[in-house]
Every structure is written in structure tokens, then in C-alpha cells.
Amino acid sequence: LIKTFDVATIRKDFPIFETGIAYLDSANTSQRPRQVTGAMMEYFEKFNSNIHRAAYKIAEEATERYEATREKVRDFINAASTKEIIYTRGTTEAINLVAYSWGRKHIRQGDLIVLTIIEHHSNIVPWQILAAEKGATIEYVDIDERGELRLDQFHKLLERSPKLVAFGQVSNALGTINPVVEMVAAAKAAGATVLVDGAQGAPHQGVDVRALGCDFYAFSGHKMLGPTGAGILYGRRELLEGMDPFMSGGDMIKTVRVEGTTYHDLPWKFEAGTQAIAEVIGLGAAVDYLSALGMDAVRAHEREITEYAYEALSDLEGLTLYGPPPSRRAGVISFSVEGIHPHDLATIADRDQVCLRAGHHCAMPLMTRLGVAATARASFYVYTQKDEVDRLVGSIKEAQRIFK
Amino acid sequence: MSTGTAADDQFYREYILDHYKNPRNFGRLENPDISHEEDNPLCGDVIGMDFRVKDGVIEDIRFHGRGCAISQASASLLTERLKGLPLEDAKKIGKADVLGELGIDISPARIKCALLSLKVLKVGAYGLSGNDEDEE
Numbered sequence: 001l002i003k004t005f006d007v008a009t010i011r012k013d014f015p016i017f018e019t020g021i022a023y024l025d026s027a028n029t030s031q032r033p034r035q036v037t038g039a040m041m042e043y044f045e046k047f048n049s050n051i052h053r054a055a056y057k058i059a060e061e062a063t064e065r066y067e068a069t070r071e072k073v074r075d076f077i078n079a080a081s082t083k084e085i086i087y088t089r090g091t092t093e094a095i096n097l098v099a100y101s102w103g104r105k106h107i108r109q110g111d112l113i114v115l116t117i118i119e120h121h122s123n124i125v126p127w128q129i130l131a132a133e134k135g136a137t138i139e140y141v142d143i144d145e146r147g148e149l150r151l152d153q154f155h156k157l158l159e160r161s162p163k164l165v166a167f168g169q170v171s172n173a174l175g176t177i178n179p180v181v182e183m184v185a186a187a188k189a190a191g192a193t194v195l196v197d198g199a200q201g202a203p204h205q206g207v208d209v210r211a212l213g214c215d216f217y218a219f220s221g222h223k224m225l226g227p228t229g230a231g232i233l234y235g236r237r238e239l240l241e242g243m244d245p246f247m248s249g250g251d252m253i254k255t256v257r258v259e260g261t262t263y264h265d266l267p268w269k270f271e272a273g274t275q276a277i278a279e280v281i282g283l284g285a286a287v288d289y290l291s292a293l294g295m296d297a298v299r300a301h302e303r304e305i306t307e308y309a310y311e312a313l314s315d316l317e318g319l320t321l322y323g324p325p326p327s328r329r330a331g332v333i334s335f336s337v338e339g340i341h342p343h344d345l346a347t348i349a350d351r352d353q354v355c356l357r358a359g360h361h362c363a364m365p366l367m368t369r370l371g372v373a374a375t376a377r378a379s380f381y382v383y384t385q386k387d388e389v390d391r392l393v394g395s396i397k398e399a400q401r402i403f404k
Numbered sequence: 405m406s407t408g409t410a411a412d413d414q415f416y417r418e419y420i421l422d423h424y425k426n427p428r429n430f431g432r433l434e435n436p437d438i439s440h441e442e443d444n445p446l447c448g449d450v451i452g453m454d455f456r457v458k459d460g461v462i463e464d465i466r467f468h469g470r471g472c473a474i475s476q477a478s479a480s481l482l483t484e485r486l487k488g489l490p491l492e493d494a495k496k497i498g499k500a501d502v503l504g505e506l507g508i509d510i511s512p513a514r515i516k517c518a519l520l521s522l523k524v525l526k527v528g529a530y531g532l533s534g535n536d537e538d539e540e
Contacts, residue, residue, distance in 0.1 A: 341472035343447055343517060347415060359447050373448035373470060402416050403473075 005297045007385045013289075014383055022354045022388035027172050027200060027332050027361075027379035029222045032286070036225055039065075039285035040278040051277055052251060052268075066277050069284030070267070076287045077217065078208040079234050083266040086240070087280055090231035091199040092122040094218035095166075097233055097270060098195055099126035101243040102216075103164070106193070109135035112162040114192070116141040116149055116178075117369050118171040121362045123197045127166065136163070143369065147174045147323035154183065158190035165192040169201025173361040173377070174323035175306075175332030177205070184214045193239070199223060203381070204302055204330050206295035209234050221279065225382075226286035230279035233270070240266050247272035290382075298382055302331040305380045309333055309389045313378075316396060322375060331380035334361070337396060340403050342376040348402065349395035356392065415508055416473060423477035428484050431466045440528030444475070444516050451479050453524045461490050467524075472517050474510070479521035481505050486525070495529050497522065 011017050013033035023031060043065065047058035051066045070082040079085060088094040103126075107113070113127050117140045131138050139162075141154045149167075158165075165187040169180050180196060187194045195216040198207055202217075203224030209217050216239070220231040235243075245252055245263055252272040254262040263269045290298065303326070310326040310333060313319055318338035323329055337345055342358035349356045357377040360367045367373065378392055433439075433454035441452035449471030456464040465486050467479045482502060486494055502522045503510060510518050 341449075343472040343514065344416070344474070347511070347514060351415075364448070367448060373450075403421065 005293070005301050007301070007383065010293075011383050011385070017383070020353055022352075022391040024378040024380070024384070024388060024392060025355045025357045026381035026384070027175075027223070027377065028357055029228065030203065030225050030381050031383065032225055032227060032282070033289055035289050036227065036282045036285045040227065040282040043278045043281050050274060062277060065281045065284070066275070069280050069287070072284045072287040072291075073232055076206070076291060077202065077232075077234055078210050080210060081237060084234055084237050084240065086233040086235065086267045086270045087275060088218075088231045088233050088270075089229055089276070090220040090222065091120075091197060091218045094216075094231055094233035095122055095195065095197065096126050097246040098216050098218070098235070099130045101246045101270075102193070102239065103127075103130040104133075105243065107131070107134045107136050107163055111136040111164075112157075112160050113138045114141065114154070114157045114162040114165045114187075115139070116154075116167045117143055118147075118149070118174060118176065118363060118366045119166075119168055120172050120197065120199065121364070122199075123166055123168060123195075124365065127164075140365065141167070143176075143366075146325075146328075147171075147176050148328070149176070149178055149183075151179070151182075155186060158186055158192070161190060162187075162192045164195065165190075166195040166197065168197040168199070169207065170205065170330045170332075171323070171363075171366075172200045172332065173363040173366050173375070174334055175329035175379075176324055177328060177330055180214075181212060184212050188213055200330060200332070203290075205299060215239055221283035221286060224286055225289055226283040227279045229276045230283040232283075237266065240270070245269055245272065249273050251275075293382060301382060302380055302384075303327075305384050305386065305389065306331045306333065308386055309378060309380070309392075312389055312393050313396075316393065318400065319396070322370060331384070332377065333379070334375040334377045336372060336375050337399065340399050342374045344403070345376050345396065345399050348399040349392065352391060352395045352398070354388075354391050354395045356395075417508060420473060420477045420506065420508065423480040424473040427467070427476055427480040429466050429480065429487065430468065432468055433464060433466045436466075438528045440524050441469070442520060442524045442527065444471070444520050446516060447472070449475050449517065449520065451475060451520050451524050453479075453483070453521070453528060455486075455528065457491055460492065462486050462488065462494060467521065471520070472514075474506070474514055475517040475520045478502060478506055478518045479524075482521045482525065491529055494525060497525065 014031050047061040049059040049062045051063040070085045074082050142150045194214045196214045198217050198219040202219035217234040222228040249272040252264050307326045320336045322334040346356045346358035359374050436454035437457040438455040443450045451469035453467045465483045
């Protein structure tokens with residue numbers, strides 16, 4: 001049963017809304033509630049110290065809180081063990097870690113890597129660099145006219161036995177919810193290692209990595225109410241065990257001798273140097289916040305707002321909406337207004353304190369595919385209310401009046 | 405909500421909108437002496453310029469491309485200024501001149517839009533005067 005979801009109450013946890021902004025850019029970065037900033041402040045003011053190396057009380061407290069996030073995240077994504085939860089700076093670093101530590105070991109000349117045309121640059125560029133270095137090939141799955149992946153093409157590419165298949169759970173630019181369960185199962189059956197980019201999935205849909213069966217799952221804390229600088233790489237233990245470190249130095253070692261070094265156990269093998277302690281603690285508080293709301297309730301609220309916004313924008317003249325119908329998309333709507341460049345629209349919206357994204361959304365191959373240089377994008381989250389959508393509609397009408 | 409009209413609008417003044425909707429010197433030149441294109445990687449906007457130069461003077465000029473009102477109006481205004489100008493003088497045109505010509509407050513987020521056409525001029529004009537290594 002879905003709990004009562006009271007947006008007005010939720011918004012009270014987010015002091016930034018007292019400024020009067022309509023925030024429609026959560027796919028870019030979310031806002032953070034007091035519970036998250038409070039947990040970080042508590043660390044700074046009550047037990048600020050380094051982790052894993054000091055023998056005094058506040059350092060024990062810091063270490064405990066830092067490690068507690070790992071269990072919260074494990075539970076949130078239903079991983080088998082905290083050894084499979086690696087802290088990174090975000091999705092980008094998580095994917096780079098896999099490209100470097102797994103990719104350099106396993107991708108060889110002539111190997112095939114399968115991506116999709118709707119990927120964020122962070123799930124394209126690391127693979128392009130790896131492919132260029134190793135002489136591997138990359139193929140991209142196209143989309144249909146609704147902005148959904150061409151699964152027929154995906155299955156065709158799997159017949160060529162790709163070594164790696166990587167795709168997003170949800171498209172950041174179109175909001176398309178990909179059929180990840182079916183895709184992971186097919187890719188695994190074809191013998192591929194599978195990475196799922198969960199940057200837009202974990203915050204809005206949640207995930208069960210064991211049910212999904214992927215090898216790697218990457219996501220960012222700052223898109224799910226947490227601070228910037230803390231994200232997660234989930235990796236199946238067996239794969240992580242066989243991988244060499246990404247970054248090296250302090251804290252990721254067991255013993256260092258001049259003749260050589262033995263590495264620390266999982267997950268610390270991949271966490272070199274002093275970590276983003278406050279941020280990781282903040283991420284833990286964000287997971288608590290989302291878990292208390294319940295991801296089913298989060299999804300239901302976003303669905304309601306997205307349907308409301310889709311309808312409101314569809315009613316306006318001169319608008320083109322990109323991507324699938326609201327029932328098949330997450331809380332993201334990309335659109336363009338005839339005769340008005342997205343940047344001009346965003347500037348006009350900004351004067352009404354409406355925060356709107358304009359640009360290529362770090363998905364240039366998709367923009368090229370759609371035949372546009374840029375789109376405007378509104379995206380929603382747990383705190384989004386219909387009034388903010390109404391204000392966007394007002395800004396669009398204002399822009400149309402100016403550019404008439 | 406904004407209540408102003410287009411005429412008194414701080415940012416989208418009438419003449420900016422006019423240059424956006426009716427860009428001056430828009431199109432291509434046949435066999436130009438200089439032709440150069442630049443893009444704004446942030447938004448994918450593109451502006452290109454063709455120059456006909458005779459005895460060191462910009463005899464004719466056209467610009468093409470796509471973009472927002474600011475980048476298009478800025479390019480249109482710049483071509484008006486460049487037509488008939490000695491190339492050496494054109495090289496002296498700086499950021500302050502272009503922003504002054506637009507006559508509006510440009511936020512940091514939009515400054516690249518406003519200066520895209522100037523970048524085309526700079527790289528294009530210096531390219532012709534023999535500094536080939538500067539040409540992209």
C-alpha cells in the first residue's frame with residue numbers, strides 16, 4: 001500500500017524553496033533536505049576526523065557513520081554484501097573505474113562493446129577511450145520514433161557476442177524508462193558483462209541489483225537528495241575481486257614494501273586516499289529519507305506530476321515534446337518551442353525564478369539523432385508540486401509573447 | 405511573473421528581436437576569401453562567416469548558422485559593423501565592443517552566446533593573415 005505522500009510537508013524539509021524558486025532541474029541535480037545537510041554538519045561539528053586510522057573516539061564515530069552508509073546503500077539496492085558497494089565521486093567516476101580496472105584487463109582487439117544512442121556522455125566517452133586504446137569496436141542501439149530503444153537491433157547486436165553491454169536504466173534527456181530487466185537478461189545470456197547506468201534510475205525508480213542480475217550498477221548521490229561528491233559503484237563480488245585498483249595510494253593497501261604492495265580487501269581496495277567522509281554520511285541520510293518515503297510512493301508521485309506536466313505542455317501551441325508517453329517515462333520532459341531557442345526560453349523562465357535546463361543534456365549523439373542542437377528540459381522529484389509546472393507554463397507563454 | 409512588454413523588456417529588447425528575426429547579411433558568399441565556422445559546445449550552436457576582402461578591406465560579409473536570439477543578434481550586429489571595415493581594424497574589435505553593441509546585461513551563462521560571432525571573426529581573420537597555426 002502506498003503511504004500518504006504529502007508534498008507540502010516534504011517541501012518543509014527543503015529550505016531552498018523559501019527562496020521562491022520553481023525548481024525543475026532535478027535530473028541535473030536534486031535539492032537536499034535538512035536531514036542530509038544536518039547529518040553532514042553533525043560530522044563537521046561533533047566528530048570531524050579521518051576514518052580507518054585513528055584510535056580515538058570521534059574517529060571511531062566518523063568511521064562508523066561512514067561505513068553505515070554502505071549498509072544503507074546495500075539495502076537500498078538489495079546487493080548481497082557491503083563488499084560490493086564501492087564509494088566513488090559519482091556515476092562518472094564509477095563508470096571510469098569499470099572502464100579502467102575491468103576494461104583494460106578484459107577488452108581486447110576486435111572485441112565488441114554495445115551502447116545505446118541515448119546514453120549520457122559519461123557512459124560513452126570512457127568506452128570510446130578504452131576502445132581506441134584496445135582496438136575494440138563500439139555499436140550503438142538506435143531509438144524508434146517514440147524515443148524508445150530498438151530492441152530488435154539490440155538483440156541483433158547480441159548475436160555478435162559483445163564483451164560488454166552498457167546502457168542507462170532511464171534516459172536523462174528523454175526520460176525513457178528502458179526495459180532493463182529484459183535487456184540485462186538477454187545480454188547476460190549472450191555472454192556479455194553488463195553495466196547499468198543508474199544515475200537517473202536509482203533516485204526515481206530504485207533498483208534491485210540481484211533481481212536485475214547486472215554485473216555493475218553506477219549511480220550518483222547528488223541526484224537523489226544527497227550531496228555532490230559521493231556516488232556508488234555496485235559490482236558483483238567475483239568481478240571486483242579479479243580487478244586491479246583504479247586509484248592507488250593510501251588506505252587501499254594491506255602492506256607496502258619497497259619490493260611491492262598487497263592491496264586491501266573489498267571494498268576498500270577501490271577507495272584510495274582520504275575519502276569524502278561528510279558527503280558519504282550525507283548520502284546515507286539521503287537513502288534514509290528516500291527509504292522512509294518508500295520508492296513506490298516516490299514513483300507514484302513523479303508519475304502524477306509527469307502526467308500533469310505532459311498534459312499541460314501538450315495543450316500549448318507550438319510545442320514539440322520528445323520521447324515516449326508519460327506512462328513509459330520517468331519525471332523528465334524534453335521539449336522545444338517553435339521559434340524560440342531553448343536558451344532564450346531558459347533565460348526568460350529564470351526571470352520568473354523557474355529553473356529550467358536548456359542544452360544537449362550531455363547526450364550529444366541523441367541530439368544529433370533527433371536532429372536538434374538543444375532542447376529545453378523540465379524534470380521532477382519528490383518535492384515537485386503542480387504549482388511549479390503551472391509557473392513553467394506561464395514562462396513559456398511569456399516567451400511566446402516576447403518572440404511573437 | 406513578468407509583466408513587461410517586449411518593448412521595455414530588459415533583455416529581449418525590440419532591436420535584438422529584430423536582428424534575430426530579420427538577421428542582416430545572412431547567407432553565404434560564393435568563393436569567399438575567408439570562411440570560418442565556430443560552435444558553442446555548451447549548446448551546439450553554430451555560427452559561420454564568409455568574408456570578401458579587397459585591398460585589406462572587408463568588402464562583403466555574410467553569416468550563417470543557428471542559435472539563440474543573443475548569438476544570432478550579436479552576429480547580425482557584428483556583420484553590420486564589419487562591412488567596409490579594414491581587416492586590421494576588424495582585428496581590434498574586442499569583447500567590450502560586441503557586448504556594448506548588444507546594449508543589454510548578459511549573464512555569465514549567456515556570455516558565450518554573445519561572443520560566438522566574435523570568435524569566428526578572430527580565428528577567421530587571423531587565419532588569413534598567415535598565422536595558420538591559429539586556425540582550427
